[in-house]
Every structure is written in structure tokens, then in C-alpha cells.
Amino acid sequence: MSKTTKLKEAIKTGLAFALVFGIAMQAGWMNPYWAGWAVAVIALPTAGESLRKGTLRVVGTIPGCIAALVIHAMAPQERWLFMFLTCSWVFFTSYLMVSRQKDSYLWVMACYVCLVILLSDLDSSANMFESAVFRTVETVMGVVVYTLISVFIWPQTNLGAIKKSSADLAATLNDICSAGRDMMLGQRATEASFQGLQGKVVQQLAQFRKVLEAEGSESYEVSEVRHLWEHFSGLSSAWLETAGRWQSGLDELAGIDVRAVFPELGTFFAELDARFAVLPQVLTGRSPGHPPRMVRLHVDPAALGHLASFDRAAVEVARNELQLLENLTGALLECARELQGQADDGHEEKPVLTLGVRERVTWLPVPDWDHLRSAAFVAATTGVGFLIWILFDPPGHSGWFQLTGTIALLVAAAPPLRASKMIMPVAVTSLVCLAIYVFIMPQLSSFLGLGSLLFLCMFATCYFFSGMVRFFCSMAILNILQIQNHQVYAFAAMANVVLFLVMGFTFLFVMTYLLGSPRPEKAVLSFLDRFFRSAGFLMSRSRLDPARTSGLERWRIAFHQRQLRSLPAKLAAWSSAIDRTLFPDNTAEQVQGLVTCAQTLVYRLDQFLDADAVRLDKTLGRELRDEIDLWHTSLQSTFDRWARNPEAEPVAALRQRLEAGLLRLEQRIKEDINRAGSDVSQEEGGNFFRLLGGYHGVSEAALAYAGAAQTINWSHWREERFS
Amino acid sequence: MNTIPSEFTVGGIYLPPMLVAACLGVLLAYWTAHLLNRYRLSRYFFYPPLVFVALSVIYTVAVGFLFIPF
Numbered sequence: 001m002s003k004t005t006k007l008k009e010a011i012k013t014g015l016a017f018a019l020v021f022g023i024a025m026q027a028g029w030m031n032p033y034w035a036g037w038a039v040a041v042i043a044l045p046t047a048g049e050s051l052r053k054g055t056l057r058v059v060g061t062i063p064g065c066i067a068a069l070v071i072h073a074m075a076p077q078e079r080w081l082f083m084f085l086t087c088s089w090v091f092f093t094s095y096l097m098v099s100r101q102k103d104s105y106l107w108v109m110a111c112y113v114c115l116v117i118l119l120s121d122l123d124s125s126a127n128m129f130e131s132a133v134f135r136t137v138e139t140v141m142g143v144v145v146y147t148l149i150s151v152f153i154w155p156q157t158n159l160g161a162i163k164k165s166s167a168d169l170a171a172t173l174n175d176i177c178s179a180g181r182d183m184m185l186g187q188r189a190t191e192a193s194f195q196g197l198q199g200k201v202v203q204q205l206a207q208f209r210k211v212l213e214a215e216g217s218e219s220y221e222v223s224e225v226r227h228l229w230e231h232f233s234g235l236s237s238a239w240l241e242t243a244g245r246w247q248s249g250l251d252e253l254a255g256i257d258v259r260a261v262f263p264e265l266g267t268f269f270a271e272l273d274a275r276f277a278v279l280p281q282v283l284t285g286r287s288p289g290h291p292p293r294m295v296r297l298h299v300d301p302a303a304l305g306h307l308a309s310f311d312r313a314a315v316e317v318a319r320n321e322l323q324l325l326e327n328l329t330g331a332l333l334e335c336a337r338e339l340q341g342q343a344d345d346g347h348e349e350k351p352v353l354t355l356g357v358r359e360r361v362t363w364l365p366v367p368d369w370d371h372l373r374s375a376a377f378v379a380a381t382t383g384v385g386f387l388i389w390i391l392f393d394p395p396g397h398s399g400w401f402q403l404t405g406t407i408a409l410l411v412a413a414a415p416p417l418r419a420s421k422m423i424m425p426v427a428v429t430s431l432v433c434l435a436i437y438v439f440i441m442p443q444l445s446s447f448l449g450l451g452s453l454l455f456l457c458m459f460a461t462c463y464f465f466s467g468m469v470r471f472f473c474s475m476a477i478l479n480i481l482q483i484q485n486h487q488v489y490a491f492a493a494m495a496n497v498v499l500f501l502v503m504g505f506t507f508l509f510v511m512t513y514l515l516g517s518p519r520p521e522k523a524v525l526s527f528l529d530r531f532f533r534s535a536g537f538l539m540s541r542s543r544l545d546p547a548r549t550s551g552l553e554r555w556r557i558a559f560h561q562r563q564l565r566s567l568p569a570k571l572a573a574w575s576s577a578i579d580r581t582l583f584p585d586n587t588a589e590q591v592q593g594l595v596t597c598a599q600t601l602v603y604r605l606d607q608f609l610d611a612d613a614v615r616l617d618k619t620l621g622r623e624l625r626d627e628i629d630l631w632h633t634s635l636q637s638t639f640d641r642w643a644r645n646p647e648a649e650p651v652a653a654l655r656q657r658l659e660a661g662l663l664r665l666e667q668r669i670k671e672d673i674n675r676a677g678s679d680v681s682q683e684e685g686g687n688f689f690r691l692l693g694g695y696h697g698v699s700e701a702a703l704a705y706a707g708a709a710q711t712i713n714w715s716h717w718r719e720e721r722f723s
Numbered sequence: 724m725n726t727i728p729s730e731f732t733v734g735g736i737y738l739p740p741m742l743v744a745a746c747l748g749v750l751l752a753y754w755t756a757h758l759l760n761r762y763r764l765s766r767y768f769f770y771p772p773l774v775f776v777a778l779s780v781i782y783t784v785a786v787g788f789l790f791i792p793f
Contacts, residue, residue, distance in 0.1 A: 491736070513772060719766040722756035722775055 013043040014459035018451040030134040038142025040474035048158035048214030054143035060109025065132035068117035095375035158215040167280035174276035246321035252314035260303040292330035313693030374412035381408035396500025419509040433480035520577040534560040536639035568599040585713040597705040604701040608694035624668040741793040748783030
């Protein structure tokens with residue numbers, strides 16, 4: 001954001017902040033700072049983003065108010081029931097907050113407002129309904145005032161951003177496709193450049209979703225076709241995942257003349273290039289584009305016949321992924337044409353692509369373990385805060401229940417955020433506001449003076465700070481200045497608030513130990529432990545016949561599948577938070593390499609589990625089945641050992657063991673095919689090689705992980721230290 | 724050495740001696756933890772967070788005993 005834009009935004013926010021206090025005080029409403037909170041929180045760079053956040057804030061306030069009234073009605077004199085019901089609501093809303101990215105803020109509000117209303121009047125419940133109404137009205141007023149200001153004064157619009165964002169995304173997907181093609185053909189692209197592009201797409205996808213929400217709130221044209229934009233986003237994610245799987249298998253094609261095996265490879269990539277070239281133009285409305293032409297990637301049987309079994313398996317796996325990439329690219333172009341109102345008239349038959357819906361193993365809900373822990377952390381913090389308040393009543397009083405629970409939501413929403421790092425900014429901003437409260441505020445005698453002070457405070461906060469520091473500054477202004485219609489100055493009360501804020505954040509830091517060690521390297525170790533436990537579990541259960549598996553077992557399989565697929569992203573987030581100065585033995589690239597290997601292992605396990613269904617085929621010989629079982633047991637025990645100790649299997653020993661097993665497996669497959677002779681159809685032959693490719697892929701990915709794990713100084717990571 | 728507890732006054736504001744001793748105790752414990760981390764001596768502790776709490780209490784009591792009676 002340029003300095004001029006920043007200045008304009010700061011002026012707008014400061015103006016809205018002063019104005020909402022003026023309106024609330026003129027109307028004699030309860031707690032004018034509620035409206036101030038609304039302005040401080042929804043002040044975002046563009047009108048669309050502010051509108052969306054404001055809407056979520058208003059919508060989330062209503063269930064929060066209702067929940068508070070219901071809890072109070074059910075447990076007016078029962079402190080333990082009151083605590084139980086409140087913690088249950090906090091748990092429920094926190095879980096939804098962390099698991100639903102789309103409307104996460106709505107659930108933050110539902111939780112926070114409930115805590116605020118419950119404690120709005122501690123002496124009686126007579127004013128509770130009034131508090132709930134004022135809270136809602138002032139939130140709406142804050143949102144409306146800021147929206148009007150942002151629309152009429154220096155409006156910053158999102159219009160057109162979605163087209164630009166989607167075109168940028170398509171261009172990077174094209175770059176990935178080109179890099180993968182170059183790697184496949186043994187040309188200049190490297191694996192590092194491929195990974196860099198993948199990281200870029202992940203960021204662009206997040207940006208795209210943000211822009212879609214913002215522009216969708218601002219423009220009817222965009223909100224009308226939101227489902228198509230969401231489909232485009234889903235297709236792009238699926239494309240990225242497929243490209244990742246394709247890239248992870250390229251090493252195995254290194255010694256193969258792919259041009260001879262796939263005679264139409266040039267035409268195939270030319271069609272993909274043509275689609276990607278036209279895609280940004282279609283998305284930005286500069287070209288009508290043309291319907292995608294169907295291209296198939298056929299294998300030359302003669303060239304394939306000259307390859308060894310493992311190479312044939314690698315070719316089979318690569319062909320599958322390329323074919324899927326082709327389908328997804330075609331679907332992206334179709335979606336873009338539909339967005340421009342140029343959908344096909346239906347004169348050409350197109351394959352139907354179902355997206356992102358993996359076959360559900362169970363119909364029971366499958367929770368994410370980390371989301372459950374985060375929700376439990378917020379509920380436990382609220383509960384312990386309640387106990388501290390009623391048993392010890394330290395400075396801050398009911399704030400121990402309300403504020404600590406609210407701030408715990410922040411920690412749960414961004415787990416790598418260290419609570420210990422928040423203590424100092426909170427202490428400094430609170431002391432600055434305390435000085436304003438003591439030395440400046442008693443000198444003010446009119447709203448002109450107060451309004452100017454509020455404007456200056458919020459202007460300085462928005463102009464000089466961003467992110468969490470800005471949030472803490474706003475919190476200090478609103479909590480310490482405590483502006484009321486009948487202003488009373490009490491130094492002791494405000495000094496206690498400052499003391500409470502510092503103690504509250506320290507308490508929160510202590511409570512974060514409930515989530516495990518706050519040290520990022522310890523978190524990475526714990527994630528790796530869970531990752532390999534899940535991998536080991538899935539390997540052990542892949543031998544089961546799905547038709548004979550119990551409902552509970554199916555739920556456990558779904559749970560571990562979810563863990564396995566979600567953990568690499570968490571590993572990436574936590575590993576980037578590791579302080580490199582404390583661990584000079586390991587570079588950022590080595591740690592990133594470890595995360596990449598974990599992601600590759602997930603891709604390979606996915607491919608393997610898909611291919612492994614063939615194993616249930618009755619045409620397999622007994623020796624082959626025994627060999628497969630032996631390989632399963634071997635890899636499962638490796639995963640179990642890695643769960644306990646990431647360096648448990650040295651690469652050389654593992655390579656020797658896995659390669660010997662794979663050679664035996666290859667031999668058995670050949671024997672089985674020869675024995676069956678002409679009874680084996682082309683499809684069955686392909687399945688055999690996919691099966692072999694699956695085993696080979698997992699073995700290679702495991703070896704790559706073992707190699708990456710060897711470069712890390714794990715004993716240093718495990719060492720205890722003060723965090 | 725004066726062993727009678729007395730409040731601290733900062734610009735006419737009275738602070739309890741235990742609060743001041745506790746603040747000093749936590750600061751000293753923080754500084755000690757920093758040194759232990761720097762020389763990789765913290766690896767010999769089983770659970771450093773608990774050691775930090777223990778150090779804070781020990782320093783607070785020591786400060787109370789030697790400088791600020793509470």
C-alpha cells in the first residue's frame with residue numbers, strides 16, 4: 001500500500017472512529033466503545049473487504065446475543081452449569097472458527113459477543129436484554145458509519161480485482177506446466193523452481209479467495225456467478241495437486257525416452273500451452289477463446305515393450321496424471337468461457353469432471369485433531385479464567401473470564417503465533433494509553449477535544465502499525481480510555497486494567513502449553529510423529545477388504561487420511577516459524593526439503609492406495625500376495641519407527657531393504673503375467689504396472705524422506721530450552 | 724537491614740512490596756533463562772517452563788529477604 005493510500009485510510013478510520021463515539025454519546029447509548037470496536041476491526045484497505053467483515057460481524061453478533069440470553073436463562077444461579085454451558089458454546093464456536101475458513105470471523109463474533117453479553121451487568125440480569133440490543137445496534141451503527149465513509153470518501157474499490165487475480169493464477173499454472181514439461185523432457189527446469197512456483201500458486205489461491213469474497217460483497221455481477229468462480233478455484237487447487245503428483249514421479253522417468261514412449265507428447269503439450277495461452281485472455285474478457293480440443297496421450301506399445309517393469313510402471317503412473325491434467329485444464333477453460341457467458345451450445349460431447357469429492361469412506365463427521373485441540377484450548381482457557389475470577393478475584397475481575405477467552409481465540413486461529421511475544425506490545429500500548437488517560441483526558445471538556453483525541457489515536461494506530469500490533473493498540477485505546485457519557489477518572493481502576501492485561505496475556509502463555517510445547521521445532525517433531533502414525537495405520541488397513549470393514553474402522557481410516565493430507569501444510573507453517581539463529585546446523589532449505597518430502601510421500605501414498613485395490617484381484621498368485629504382504633509389513637514398521645524417531649532408518653539400509661523387496665515383487669508380477677498368458681487383458685496389465693508403480697513410488701518417496709531426515713540435527717531440536 | 728514491610732511510592736501511588744519483588748524476581752528469572760539458553764545449559768533440565776516458575780519464586784523470595792521485605 002502506498003503512503004498516500006495509507007494516509008487516506010488512516011484518516012477515514014480515525015474519522016469514523018470519532019464519529020461513532022459522537023453518535024453513541026449523543027444518543028446516550030450504553031458503552032459507546034462497542035461501536036468503536038466495530039470500526040477498529042472492520043477498517044480494511046478496500047470497501048469490499050470492509051463490507052464483508054462488517055456483514056459477518058453483524059451476523060455473528062446475533063447468535064452470540066441469543067446464546068448469552070439462553071445460557072443466562074438456563075443457569076441464572078448455578079455457577080457450574082453456567083460455566084459448563086458457556087464453555088460448551090465457546091468450544092462449539094471455536095471449532096467452527098478454525099475449521100470454516102469462509103465464515104471464520106462470524107464464529108469469532110458469536111463466541112466473543114456471548115462472553116461480552118453474559119458479563120455486561122454482573123449485579124443483576126435485568127439489563128441483559130438491553131445490553132444485547134445495544135451491542136447489536138452499536139455494532140450495526142459502527143459498520144454503517146464506516147461503510148458510508150469508505151464509500152463516499154476516497155473509495156477504494158475491488159472491482160476488476162477478481163479478473164486480474166484469476167489471470168495471474170492461470171499464468172502461474174502455465175509456468176508450472178512448462179516447468180514440469182521441461183523436467184520431463186530433461187531440459188533446463190529444476191525441482192526447486194517447480195516448488196517455488198507451487199508455493200506461489202498456493203499464495204495466489206489464498207489471494208484469489210480473499211478477492212472473491214471482497215468483490216462478491218461489493219458487486220452484484222460477481223456475486224451472481226460466485227459459484228462459477230468457486231468452481232474455478234476448486235479446479236485450480238485440483239490442478240495444483242495433480243501437478244504435484246505428476247512432478248513427484250518425474251525422477252523415475254529420467255532414464256526413459258519419453259518422446260518415443262508417448263509419440264503424441266508434442267501435440268499434447270501444444271494443446272495444453274494453447275489452452276493456457278488463451279485462458280488469461282478469456283478471464284479478463286479480451287478474447288472469446290475456443291472450446292478445448294480433446295487430446296489423448298497414447299503409449300507406443302513397441303517402445304513400451306523395450307522398457308523394464310519399473311519403467312513401464314512409471315510410464316503408466318505419469319500417463320494417468322497427465323491425462324488428469326489435460327481434463328482439468330479443459331475444465332478450467334470451459335469454466336472461464338462460462339464466466340464470460342460463452343459456454344458451449346452443447347454440440348460437442350465433453351467429459352464430466354467431478355471435483356474435489358474424494359470417495360467418502362464414512363458418512364460420520366471426521367474432525368481435524370488440531371481443530372479439536374484448538375477449540376478445547378479456548379474452552380479450557382475460558383473455564384480456568386472463570387475459576388480464577390470466582391476463586392481469587394484478582395485485578396481484572398470478570399475480565400479473566402471474558403477477555404482471556406477472547407484472546408485465546410486469536411491464538412487458536414493462528415497457532416504459530418507465540419503468546420509470549422504478545423506480552424510486551426500489550427504492556428507498552430497499555431502504558432501509553434494509561435498516560436493519555438491520566439494526563440490528557442481530564443483536560444478535555446467538550447466532544448470537540450475528545451473527538452480530536454480519538455481521531456489522532458486511531459489515525460496514528462492505522463498509519464504507523466499493521467497486523468497484530470495495530471490490534472493491540474486498538475484494544476488498549478478502547479479498554480484503557482474507557483469512554484462513557486458520565487466520565488469518571490479513577491487511576492487505581494485503570495492501573496489495575498493495565499496490570500490485568502499483562503497478567504492475562506501471561507496466563508494465556510501458560511495455557512498455550514495445553515496445545516503442546518509452543519516451540520516450533522517441538523511442534524514439527526510432534527506433527528511428524530502423528531504423520532507417520534497415520535501413514536503406518538493406513539498401510540496396515542490397506543490390506544482390509546472395504547466390504548468387510550466395520551463402520552468404526554472406516555471412520556478411523558477417514559480420520560487418518562484427513563490427518564495425512566492436512567499435516568504437510570501444518571508442517572510447512574510451523575517449520576517456517578523455527579528460529580534459524582538457534583539452530584545454525586540446519587538451513588531453511590533443508591527444513592523445506594523435509595516438508596516437501598512429506599508432501600511427496602502423501603501424494604505417493606494416495607497413488608499407492610488407489611492402485612492397491614488391484615491387489616484384491618483374484619488373478620494374483622499366492623506368492624505375489626505374500627510378497628506384497630511382506631513389503632507392507634516392512635514399510636509399516638519403518639513408518640512406526642519414524643513416528644518414534646525421525647532418523648531411525650538410515651538411507652543406505654532402507655534402500656537395500658526396499659530395493660530387494662521391490663525386485664522380488666517385480667519378478668513375481670512378471671511370473672503372474674506370464675502364467676496368465678493371453679488371459680490378461682490390456683487393462684489388467686496396466687493395473688499390474690500401476691500397482692508396481694504405486695509400490696515403487698512409495699519406496700522412492702520414503703527413501704527421499706530418509707535422505708532429507710539425515711540432514712537435520714534432530715538431537716538439537718529435541719534439546720530442552722526456555723521458550 | 725530493615726525487615727519491616729513498607730509500600731513503594733511512585734509519584735504518590737502506593738505499590739505493594741510483594742508486587743515489586745515479584746516483578747524483579749520474574750525479570751531476574753528471565754535473564755537467567757536467557758543466559759542458560761545462550762550457553763545451551765537449559766538442555767539439562769527436564770521441563771524448563773517449570774524451572775522458570777521455580778526460579779521466579781526463588782528470586783522473589785531472595786529479593787524479599789535481601790532488599791524488599793514483604
